[in-house]
Structures are given as C-alpha cells and as structure tokens.
C-alpha cells in the first residue's frame with residue numbers, strides 16, 4: 036500500500052456520495068458576549084430521497100465547539116444517544132424527518148485561524164468557505180446541502196451598532212443592558228459556505244443600482260470610519276460589474292440589497308457570501324493618495340469577481356469541493372473579460388499570461404501539481420490555487436474560443452437555467468456547452484483531469500512550387516497522459532502584413548490539435564511567411580517553435596496580434612538572456628546583442644498611442660519567469676544577467692528614456708483613467724531604466740518625484756527605485772525616503788504594507804537582515820495575513836537573490852516562520868511553505884538545504900493538516 040494514499044484523511048472524488056439528509060431550513064441565533072459567543076441552531080432535517088443510505092444514524096461536522104445541549108423535536112438527547120470526536124458529532128438514531136436544536140459556545144476572540152467566526156480589530160466577522168461553518172455550529176457543512184437561512188444576531192449596542200447577515204433585514208430591536216438584536220432572512224437556498232455575519236462599529240457608504248428590469252438595488256459598503264474616503268472606486272466597480280453581467284451574460288442581481296464589508300485580517304482576497312461579501316481591505320479600499328494604479332485594478336477585478344459569483348457560484352453552486360474550479364475558473368474568466376472591457380484587452384491578457392507562466396506553470400511542474408478537477412485532497416484550503424483559478428479560467432476561455440461568443444452565451448444561458456438553485460459538477464457545465472454547439476468535448480475533458488503543462492512543438496515547411504505552407508504539430512504526450520484538444524489560433528505574417536487564408540479569406544484561423552502529431556497545410560501561400568502561433572495565448576501550453584532572433588524581431592513589429600507582438604519581444608529577450616547565462620557561468624564578459632537594442636528603439640520611437648502596451652513590451656521577463664524556464668535554476672546567473680540587461684538597455688537608450696520620462700510628466704493634477712495609468716506606467720519604467728543605467732541626473736529626478744508626487748503610484752515607484760539603487764550616493768537618500776514615508780503613512784495599514792513590500796523585495800545584499808528587522812518593527816503584526824504576505828511572502832517569493840542566499844539562512848527563516856504561523860493560522864502557514872517545496876529545481880547545495888528545512892517542518896510535532904499535506908507531498 037502506498038503510504039501517501041494510506042494517510043488518514045485523504046478524500047477522494049470517486050468516494051462521493053449524495054448527502055444522506057437534507058436541511059430545508061436553518062434558523063440561527065448568535066449571541067455575541069464579552070468573552071465568547073453562544074450559537075443556537077434549529078435545523079429542519081429530512082432524509083434525502085436521492086440517497087441510498089438506509090441506516091439510522093446522522094453524522095454532523097463540528098470543530099472547536101463546546102456543546103451545551105442537543106435535542107430532537109424538543110427532546111434533549113442523553114449522553115449515550117450520541118458521540119463526538121474532534122471533528123464530528125454522530126447521533127445514533129434519528130427519525131426520517133425532524134427538528135434538531137443545538138446550543139454551542141465558541142470563542143471568536145481566540146480564533147486566530149480566521150476561519151469561522153473571528154474578531155478582526157474592532158469587528159466580528161465570518162469566513163465559512165470552504166469548511167469554516169462547522170466552527171460555528173454542528174452542521175452538514177458540505178456544498179450540496181442547501182438551506183434557507185434565518186439569522187438573529189445579538190450583541191452590545193455600543194460596541195456593535197451594526198449587525199449584518201445574508202439576505203434582507205426582517206426586524207431588529209433593543210434589549211435590556213444596552214444590548215440589541217437584528218434578524219436577517221435569505222430567501223435563496225444556499226450551502227453553509229456562503230453564510231456570513233458581521234457585528235461591529237462600522238461606517239457605511241450608500242448607493243444604488245437600477246437593474247435591467249428596473250428594480251432598485253441598495254448598495255452598502257461598510258468600512259471603519261477612517262476609511263470612508265476610500266470607497267468610491269469599489270462602488271463604481273460594482274455598478275460597472277452589475278451592468279456588464281446584464282449585458283454580456285444576461286444576469287440580473289436577485290436581492291434588493293448588496294452589502295460589502297471591509298476587514299483587515301483576512302486569509303484571502305474576498306468572499307462572495309450571498310448578499311454580504313466580505314473583503315480584505317486591500318481588495319476594496321482605494322484612494323489616489325494611498326493606492327497605486329495596480330491596486331486600483333485589483334480592487335476593480337476582485338469586486339467584480341465576487342459580484343459575478345452571485346450567479347457562477349451562488350445561484351449555481353458546486354456539488355463538492357472537487358468542483359471548486361466550476362465556480363472559480365468560470366468566475367475568473369468572467370472577471371478577466373470584464374476588466375479587459377473596462378481597460379485594454381491586450382494589457383489584461385499580458386498580465387494574466389504573465390501570472391500563468393510564472394506562478395501556475397511552476398505549480399503545475401512541481402510536487403503540489405494537481406488537475407483543475409482534482410481527484411483527491413487532504414485539506415481543501417490548500418486547493419485554492421492558481422491552477423484552480425487561473426488555469427481553470429484558461430480552460431473556460433478555450434471553450435469560449437472553440438464555440439465563439441454567441442454559442443458560448445447560449446451555453447451559459449442553458450447552464451444557468453438548467454441548474455439554477457442546484458449544486459452541480461464541472462461535467463454539467465461542459466455538457467451545456469456541448470449541447471448548444473453539438474460538439475464533442477470528451478477529449479477536451481483531459482484539461483480538467485490531467486495535471487501538467489502540455490508542450491506543443493511546431494515546425495514549418497514551405498513548398499514554393501506548390502505554394503503550400505505546412506505546419507507540423509507534436510504534443511509531447513508523457514507517460515500515462517492522453518493528448519489534449521488544443522485550440523491554436525494562428526496567422527501567417529509577411530512583409531506586407533498578414534496573409535489571408537484561401538479557405539476563408541480571413542487572416543486568423545483556429546486550428547484544433549487533437550492528435551499526438553498533426554500536420555496542417557495552407558494552400559495558395561505565395562511566399563514563406565513567419566507563423567504567428569497561439570495568438571492571444573489561445574491555450575495554456577508551452578509552445579516551441581525554433582524562431583530565429585530576426586524572426587522574433589520581425590513579429591515584434593509586424594504581427595497584427597498585439598499579444599503576440601509582446602510575446603515575440605519576450606521570447607527575444609529570453610533567448611538572449613539564456614545565452615548570456617551560459618556566458619556568465621563560463622566567466623565570459625557579457626555583451627548586449629544589438630538586435631535587442633534595435634527592437635527596443637523601434638518601440639521607443641513609436642507614436643504614443645498605446646503607452647501601457649509600450650511599457651509592457653519594454654519590460655524584461657522577470658527573474659521568476661527565467662527561473663521557471665530553467666532546467667536547473669541558477670539564481671545568481673539569472674539575477675546578474677537580468678540586472679546587466681537592465682543596465683545596458685538603460686545606458687544604450689538613455690536619451691530615449693529621458694525623452695519619455697520628460698514627455699510624460701503629469702500635467703494638471705492626478706486623474707485615474709486608463710490613459711493616465713498608461714502614461715504613468717511608461718514614465719516610471721523610463722525612470723527605472725535611467726536609474727539602472729546610473730544616469731547622472733537620475734537621483735535628482737527620483738528624489739523630486741518622491742517628494743512631489745500627488746499620488747501613490749508615482750511616490751512608490753520613486754521609492755522602489757531609490758531603495759534598489761546600488762550607488763553609494765543613493766543610500767542616505769533611500770534611508771531618508773523610507774523614514775519620511777513611514778512618518779507620513781504610519782496611520783494607514785495598507786500603505787505600510789507597501790512600505791514593507793518595497794523593503795522585503797529589495798535586491799541589494801543582506802536582504803535577510805533587513806527582513807528580520809522588519810519583522811521586529813512595531814508596525815509588523817504576524818497575526819495579520821497582509822503583513823505576513825508583505826514581508827515573509829514577498830521575500831521568499833519575489834526576492835530570489837536574497838531568499839536563496841548562499842548559506843541557506845533564508846530557508847531556515849522560512850521554516851521557522853511557517854512553524855510559528857502553523858500554530859495559529861494553518862492556511863497562511865501552508866501557503867507560505869510553497870517556495871521550499873520547489874527544492875528539486877535547484878542545484879546541489881541549495882537543493883539539499885531546502886530539502887533539509889522542509890524535512891524539519893514535516894518532522895515537527897503537531898502540524899496542521901494544511902501544512903502536513905504540503906510538506907509531505909513535496910518530500
């Protein structure tokens with residue numbers, strides 16, 4: 036028997052069984068007291084007619100609950116009539132239909148895991164996905180048990196004047212002793228993971244939205260009073276998302292009230308609880324003085340994401356957690372199309388593909404790789420991954436590409452209509468798409484069921500006499516892996532632009548690769564073209580085609596597909612940097628290839644039509660991406676070669692950078708719109724190159740931008756450049772800037788996160804010392820996930836040259852922090868451990884040192900299930 040499978044607590048998709056009982060109604064009474072909370076639950080249970088089960092016992096989930104009493108139809112159970120473990124409660128014998136009442140005591144103030152009911156600063160709030168509801172009461176805490184919830188909250192009126200839960204407010208009133216209550220009712224049946232409640236002293240921003248059927252929806256954004264000025268952007272984003280979902284998917288909001296609450300201590304970005312979203316402050320608050328342009332985009336995207344879940348997740352939900360990507364992949368696809376429509380299609384696509392190629396491809400080739408529809412897990416919290424979210428979205432995007440927008444819309448209409456109010460599977464989603472299109476998706480399902488990034492090798496052949504151009508495709512199908520159904524969008528580019536395909540007259544074509552090897556020929560091609568393959572990144576794969584550097588340069592300026600123009604530039608840089616890495620290891624002097632300089636020059640002198648794209652094209656692939664592409668990761672070679680390129684491009688093109696920097700100075704006050712965001716991104720990139728090159732006046736520019744900026748994007752960009760500048764003259768300036776920045780913003784936690792991040796990501800030597808000191812800083816708080824991510828997370832994930840420092844002290848630092856965090860917040864601990872799991876990718880000494888720390892973590896007593904799963908699967 037394989038040990039891994041023998042682990043107790045591995046849950047398998049193949050073992051799925053319909054729920055034995057259903058809960059039609061759930062009535063909760065949650066009383067928040069000084070030191071604890073008392074939860075009374077009244078559940079209307081009945082046998083599930085669709086279950087095969089004919090036994091008499093009932094098993095409920097429950098964790099960290101102190102049971103006061105439990106009764107069936109008003110009859111208190113005797114001790115011998117039920118039994119409990121740390122994770123469940125079993126009643127020996129229950130009728131076919133009955134009312135179960137229970138009373139438990141829980142401890143929100145001591146709940147540092149941020150699952151269930153917990154306290155964040157001054158407010159009480161909940162996080163129930165995936166399995167947090169069982170920390171609130173004994174329940175059938177699984178997504179295929181859907182119930183109608185009525186919730187009464189009772190608390191001190193002065194401490195918690197605001198009492199919220201899902202749905203509509205039914206009634207509220209005052210009680211003796213300065214206490215009060217409110218009762219909420221949610222008319223939509225939902226799984227327990229979508230339950231939420233909030234109690235606290237919150238300020239509110241009110242707004243409203245008129246739906247397509249002319250219903251007025253109240254919008255309320257609840258924040259701490261100090262944050263009232265930071266709500267406009269989230270509210271505008273929400274209204275845009277509501278209108279977009281009506282227009283693009285025909286989806287209208289269903290309740291009369293939509294509430295969002297901002298909390299500071301939160302394990303993830305946000306949560307789509309029905310009618311009562313709960314957000315990490317970092318994903319909802321925004322103001323130009325405190326928030327960067329990137330963070331503005333993130334707020335827009337996350338607000339939309341949670342809103343879109345109301346249909347893709349809440350109205351139609353998941354049967355079990357193996358179907359997580361049913362809601363997450365689809366919803367990420369929806370939010371990314373929304374963001375693209377609000378800004379630039381190509382920019383959004385480049386951002387998404389960068390994330391996929393760096394983080395998801397790396398996950399998919401490592402020990403925590405899993406299919407988009409996993410077949411087993413130990414701890415479901417570990418499966419909220421870039422594979423479930425981002426690769427899941429790519430798979431939905433491929434369906435969209437194969438069907439085209441009209442059929443895809445018909446498919447989604449059918450899916451929503453057919454499954455409204457139900458808990459369903461990924462197969463149900465694909466079946467709706469298959470039905471409207473008459474297409475066969477059986478091979479396509481491999482995208483959901485196999486892990487790993489497919490590789491597609493392509494070669495070309497031109498027969499001048501027959502005027503025939505052929506492309507040979509080869510999917511390297513590995514052991515036990517079946518070939519994928521891959522949509523490859525392509526075009527053929529000549530000096531005079533895209534060649535039309537004789538079959539259609541179009542310049543784009545979608546080829547469907549289904550075989551291990553496949554050849555496609557195009558007739559009537561008068562000259563040998565350069566193929567533009569995988570336009571718009573039409574499939575989440577690694578594509579190999581032996582482009583020459585000249586061909587890449589050619590595509591960079593001539594491809595009609597914006598994404599592929601950017602991609603050609605990236606491939607060109609990657610090829611050159613990989614060559615330089617070989618030179619670096621041989622101790623050879625490095626030299627900048629003139630072709631890169633020429634390619635950059637061409638882009639730099641383009642008319643300023645799309646400055647955001649210009650900035651992306653002029654940004655070199657990250658160290659993280661170069662590492663992902665390496666057989667064996669050579670941290671120093673990657674770092675030095677990339678720094679070298681930045682320096683050389685900075686000085687070789689110094690005049691252009693200076694021109695760009697000066698031409699794009701802000702004029703007439705800050706504005707947040709796509710054009711200004713683009714202009715800032717290009718200007719700040721130019722400043723970075725000037726700094727990299729050590730240009731004489733660059734320190735003056737950066738200093739004055741830092742002190743005079745009227746927005747956080749420019750200020751932080753200047754600070755980042757200063758902090759990373761190796762020049763002696765920059766040292767004192769950087770220290771002073773960091774100190775004054777801290778002075779100015781010590782009252783703003785989200786700005787302090789940025790201040791921490793800039794320093795944790797600093798690539799200059801002695802990074803670990805800096806990070807250890809940051810953790811001793813009074814503003815650091817290890818119980819706040821945003822702070823942990825900003826310091827430890829950024830250091831270990833985004834500062835390779837320091838994290839992988841020679842003596843292995845970075846690894847020890849990470850292991851110690853994981854073990855400390857694991858005692859009070861296992862979700863964050865397990866996530867933080869990921870960088871160490873990649874030990875196989877590094878050379879001898881590093882690999883060993885990482886392995887040693889990972890073993891140390893696994894050998895530590897009392898590990899959480901979360902951390903145990905990650906550590907054990909990667910050793």
Ligand code: TRP
Nearest residue numbers: 162164165302303304305306307
């Ligand atoms: N479902 C949420 C989303 O993607 C994310 C989520 C899952 C979450 N589990 C969580 C958020 C735990 C906070 C804590 O929108």
Ligand code: ZN
Nearest residue numbers: 340344363366
């Ligand atoms: Zn989501």
